[in-house]
Amino acid sequence: MLRHAIAPPRSFTQVANEIIRHPKLSSDAVRLLIWQLSLPPGVDLPLWQVAQRAGIKTTRFIRAKRELAAAGYYHEWREQGPGGRWVTERLVSGVPLSAEEAAAVRSGQPGARIPAVGGPERRVVGRYPGEKTGEKNRPPP
Numbered sequence: 001m002l003r004h005a006i007a008p009p010r011s012f013t014q015v016a017n018e019i020i021r022h023p024k025l026s027s028d029a030v031r032l033l034i035w036q037l038s039l040p041p042g043v044d045l046p047l048w049q050v051a052q053r054a055g056i057k058t059t060r061f062i063r064a065k066r067e068l069a070a071a072g073y074y075h076e077w078r079e080q081g082p083g084g085r086w087v088t089e090r091l092v093s094g095v096p097l098s099a100e101e102a103a104a105v106r107s108g109q110p111g112a113r114i115p116a117v118g119g120p121e122r123r124v125v126g127r128y129p130g131e132k133t134g135e136k137n138r139p140p141p
Contacts, residue, residue: 013038016094024071028056029064033073036092047074047090072096077106 015034022030028051035050051061068074075091091102 019073019094022071025067026060026064028054028060029067029071032056032061032064033068033092037094047092068092072098072102075099075102075106 013034015037019025019030019033025033031054032047032050035054036045036047039045047065048061051064056064065074069076073093073096075093075097077089079087079089081087089106091097091106093102093105097105
C-alpha cells in the first residue's frame, strides 16, 4: 500500500496513535476527544456542543461519553456550590488518567508521571560529550 501524506502548514492537531487505534473507543468517541483536544487554549466548549457541531445524535453522544470515561480520557465532578446550585466540572485528557491522577490535575497538583523528555542534566557545550582516551578511532578493515 502506498501512502502520501503532506502535513498542513497550520490549523492541525497531532493525535497519538493510541487514541486513533484504541480498540474500545468508537469513532464517535474518538471524534469527540480529538475535537476537544484541538480547541485552542481558553476556549471552553462543552462536550454536548461539540457533539452537536459534529452531527452526533443524543444516544451516540451518551455512549461515546461513557466510552471516554471508561477509558480514562474523560472525568466529571458534580458539586453543590454556594446557594445550593449544582456545578459540573469536566476534564478531557490526551492520555488516560486514573481517578486519582485526574483529581490531582483538577486540584493543580503536579502529576506523578515522569516527563517524557527526562530529567534535567548539565549541558555540554563546545566539546565532544564523550571521554577522550587519546586513542584514534580507526574504522574496521
